[in-house]
Amino acid sequence: MDLRNAVIAEARTWCGTRFSMNVDLKGVGTDCGRFPRSVYSACGFDMIELPAHWPRDFMCHAMADSEPYLALIQQKLIEVAEPLPGDLAVFKPLRSRCYSHAAIVVDWPNIIHARGVGCNPQVEVGIAGQWPLEQCPVKFFSPQCWHINDPQKQQFIGQ
Numbered sequence: 001m002d003l004r005n006a007v008i009a010e011a012r013t014w015c016g017t018r019f020s021m022n023v024d025l026k027g028v029g030t031d032c033g034r035f036p037r038s039v040y041s042a043c044g045f046d047m048i049e050l051p052a053h054w055p056r057d058f059m060c061h062a063m064a065d066s067e068p069y070l071a072l073i074q075q076k077l078i079e080v081a082e083p084l085p086g087d088l089a090v091f092k093p094l095r096s097r098c099y100s101h102a103a104i105v106v107d108w109p110n111i112i113h114a115r116g117v118g119c120n121p122q123v124e125v126g127i128a129g130q131w132p133l134e135q136c137p138v139k140f141f142s143p144q145c146w147h148i149n150d151p152q153k154q155q156f157i158g159q
Helices: 003-012 034-042 062-066 068-073 151-157
Strands: 077-080 088-091 101-107 110-114 123-127 138-143
Touching: 003 034, 003 101, 003 110, 034 101, 034 110, 062 068, 068 088
Parallel strands: none
Antiparallel strands: 077 138, 088 101, 088 138, 101 110, 110 123
């Protein structure tokens, strides 16, 4: 199985995990930032460490002006114009001052994300452009090793 399909397969195993801020335990609880980090890590990628505690409303306060989540993502992932399966989509939700919601791209606009609003918040398959992500700006990121031309190096750089 190639790395992109492995990421999507791993993300699907998280479906049904309850949304819980600052947690990353499959089947128990996770948030929208820890979910993709855990998925990529399980697939062998060297991923960023997230702070032990993010305030649930960090995207509404002064710290949002510095785009803290994007700054962390850009340490290990590169921004791309068009997403491919397994890439990361990062949304700027309505009423948010920064990009603060992440999802794994299945086949754009189909995503898997940890939805933290509405009834039964959980990791689920969703469609970008539908509630709660309608009209939200989005940026796309890929692990750097996917952009190396040598397939042998692609196998090991993310590990």
